[in-house]
Amino acid sequence: MATDITFEQVNYWYQAGTPFAVHALKDINLKIKPGSFTAVIGQTGSGKSTLIQHFNALLKPTSGTVTIGDRVITNATKNKHLKPLRKKVGMVFQFPENQLFEETVIKDIAFGPQNFGVSEADAQALAKRMAGEVGLDESLLSRSPFDLSGGQMRRVAIAGVLALEPEVLVLDEPTAGLDPRGRSEIMQLVTRLREEQGLTIVLITHQMDDVANYADHVIVMGHGKLLKQGSPRAIFSDPAWLEDHELGLPSATKLAYELQQGGFHFDQMPLKIAELADQIVPQLPKGAITHE
Amino acid sequence: MNKVMFGRFIPGHSWVHRMDPRAKLVLSFLYIAVVFFANDFWTYLIMTLLLLASVVASAIPLGVYIRGLLPLFWLMIFTVLIQVFFGVGGHVYWQWGWLVVSQDGLNSAGLILMRFVLIILVSTILTFTTEPLEIADGIESLLSPLKKLHFPVATLALMLSLALRFVPTLMDEAEKIMNAQRSRGVDFGEGGLRQRVRTIVPILIPLFVNAFNRAIEISTAMEARGYQDGENRTKYRQLKWHRVDTASLVIYVISLSAVIGLRYFS
Ligand SMILES: Nc1ncnc2c1ncn2[C@@H]1O[C@H](COP(=O)(O)OP(=O)(O)OP(=O)(O)O)[C@@H](O)[C@H]1O
Ligand SMILES: [Mg+2]
Numbered sequence: 001m002a003t004d005i006t007f008e009q010v011n012y013w014y015q016a017g018t019p020f021a022v023h024a025l026k027d028i029n030l031k032i033k034p035g036s037f038t039a040v041i042g043q044t045g046s047g048k049s050t051l052i053q054h055f056n057a058l059l060k061p062t063s064g065t066v067t068i069g070d071r072v073i074t075n076a077t078k079n080k081h082l083k084p085l086r087k088k089v090g091m092v093f094q095f096p097e098n099q100l101f102e103e104t105v106i107k108d109i110a111f112g113p114q115n116f117g118v119s120e121a122d123a124q125a126l127a128k129r130m131a132g133e134v135g136l137d138e139s140l141l142s143r144s145p146f147d148l149s150g151g152q153m154r155r156v157a158i159a160g161v162l163a164l165e166p167e168v169l170v171l172d173e174p175t176a177g178l179d180p181r182g183r184s185e186i187m188q189l190v191t192r193l194r195e196e197q198g199l200t201i202v203l204i205t206h207q208m209d210d211v212a213n214y215a216d217h218v219i220v221m222g223h224g225k226l227l228k229q230g231s232p233r234a235i236f237s238d239p240a241w242l243e244d245h246e247l248g249l250p251s252a253t254k255l256a257y258e259l260q261q262g263g264f265h266f267d268q269m270p271l272k273i274a275e276l277a278d279q280i281v282p283q284l285p286k287g288a289i290t291h292e
Numbered sequence: 293m294n295k296v297m298f299g300r301f302i303p304g305h306s307w308v309h310r311m312d313p314r315a316k317l318v319l320s321f322l323y324i325a326v327v328f329f330a331n332d333f334w335t336y337l338i339m340t341l342l343l344l345a346s347v348v349a350s351a352i353p354l355g356v357y358i359r360g361l362l363p364l365f366w367l368m369i370f371t372v373l374i375q376v377f378f379g380v381g382g383h384v385y386w387q388w389g390w391l392v393v394s395q396d397g398l399n400s401a402g403l404i405l406m407r408f409v410l411i412i413l414v415s416t417i418l419t420f421t422t423e424p425l426e427i428a429d430g431i432e433s434l435l436s437p438l439k440k441l442h443f444p445v446a447t448l449a450l451m452l453s454l455a456l457r458f459v460p461t462l463m464d465e466a467e468k469i470m471n472a473q474r475s476r477g478v479d480f481g482e483g484g485l486r487q488r489v490r491t492i493v494p495i496l497i498p499l500f501v502n503a504f505n506r507a508i509e510i511s512t513a514m515e516a517r518g519y520q521d522g523e524n525r526t527k528y529r530q531l532k533w534h535r536v537d538t539a540s541l542v543i544y545v546i547s548l549s550a551v552i553g554l555r556y557f558s
Contacts, residue, residue, distance in 0.1 A: 018356070020300075058474060091475040093471065096472065098465075099494075101498050111494070115476060164476065164477065
């Protein structure tokens with residue numbers, strides 16, 4: 001069964017009823033459709049991480065309802081029997097390498113499925129497959145996860161969540177702190193999972209290029225409110241508004257706006273580098289491009 | 293984990309917030325010492341009024357203090373019950389086997405409870421109104437005479453302030469790790485004892501690994517900026533004794549002397 005996630009009038013307060021209370025989510029309504037790729041953007045402190053922790057009921061709304069598949073979560077929901085949700089919605093936290101603890105990489109990846117009753121042998125087989133999926137060399141499997149590089153640890157952690165075989169994969173800034181190459185490898189992994197296994201993806205990111213290249217739906221958060229949602233094209237069509245909210249443009253779009261000042265014409269603002277190139281080439285003076 | 297109020301700092305500009313941390317430390321210690329001299333209605337009345345006056349001067353609602361007491365509720369109940377059943381003497385109200393509720397038992401239970409609450413509340417005033425690092429500075433300054441005896445006061449204070457600084461960080465981190473492991477299907481606080489102990493491992497190991505890594509980073513950063521143990525360092529925060537401190541000291545000394553006076557000379 002396809003799992004969709006719906007928020008109705010969701011409010012969340014951290015430490016409600018104390019002098020430290022923080023109203024972190026304000027009246028959020030949204031829907032994550034099965035098979036979609038949703039990007040969540042917004043300045044730091046805008047409530048992105050708080051939002052996604054409702055997706056697998058790690059947090060329960062202070063008021064309002066969150067519906068995950070056929071489960072309805074409200075403030076009154078008991079903490080028991082939430083485990084099936086954790087399997088349906090896999091959650092990769094910011095700096096997930098901080099959750100590793102087993103003696104070997106393979107044991108760490110196999111930890112999740114074993115919590116859901118998968119036998120040790122089956123879990124290890126699954127772990128091996130997932131390690132391959134995220135591009136970890138087989139020789140690393142028997143090493144301690146603490147001896148790996150930062151990028152490798154990140155992959156182990158992601159494999160550990162994939163091993164739950166979730167339907168929805170939620171990632172909180174999975175590329176933070178990685179080099180450009182590591183970043184693009186993780187992003188390619190995510191798109192491949194979506195295309196090959198039909199996973200629903202929710203991605204928190206500060207990289208507008210990733211939003212432009214991969215997402216089909218964008219949620220913009222600001223000060224705990226959902227400011228705007230829509231297709232990347234709709235969101236990036238208003239640079240002034242984005243600037244007001246301290247958000248950037250994808251690099252292709254940014255360059256296109258600059259070229260527009262210089263007399264270039266665009267029928268539709270490009271989001272990806274390839275689109276940009278397609279639109280500029282016909283406008284270049286003859287002889288400007290030389291083929292070598 | 294988010295609900296713990298005990299030992300937290302609540303920013304503000306009240307009379308108590310503006311006091312020198314040394315004054316607050318000294319007054320809290322004096323108060324706690326004198327609590328043990330209080331023994332009858334009048335002495336407890338003075339102690340209670342002094343405490344309430346300090347609560348008011350801290351401009352933090354009494355309800356917040358009470359919430360700070362709640363985590364200790366069971367400990368209080370337990371202490372009271374022990375006192376009720378094991379303090380013997382005086383009129384016996386109720387007896388069942390070796391369980392006896394006597395007048396002396398009730399008296400000493402009431403006394404202990406009262407002391408308990410007063411001591412917790414006065415330390416809570418200190419922690420609510422004083423930043424942890426200020427407390428560390430205050431302790432360092434108060435202990436500074438020990439330097440003459442070659443006691444490593446500055447090192448001790450540094451250890452203390454680092455520890456205090458990282459308690460909230462560690463708690464946040466523990467929460468994050470727990471959430472990550474929950475997402476991988478761990479049920480905390482469920483199952484038998486063995487099961488529960490097993491669920492601690494996936495929290496403790498990452499927590500320790502991170503704490504050690506952070507300790508190494510901090511020490512590198514400190515050395516890179518020229519820190520050397522045992523060298524005299526200047527302070528960014530200067531402790532200054534103000535009129536509020538003298539005024540508070542006077543009020544405390546008068547009230548606390550009255551308690552001791554009532555106990556010994558009435
Ligand atoms: N455990 C907590 N207790 C109290 N307040 C919190 C807690 N976690 C987050 N907050 C507050 O809630 C608000 C939203 O935080 P959140 O972590 O969701 O932001 P974010 O959009 O993920 O930011 P970033 O981009 O920096 O990760 C912030 O104001 C933050 O200070
Ligand atoms: Mg975040």
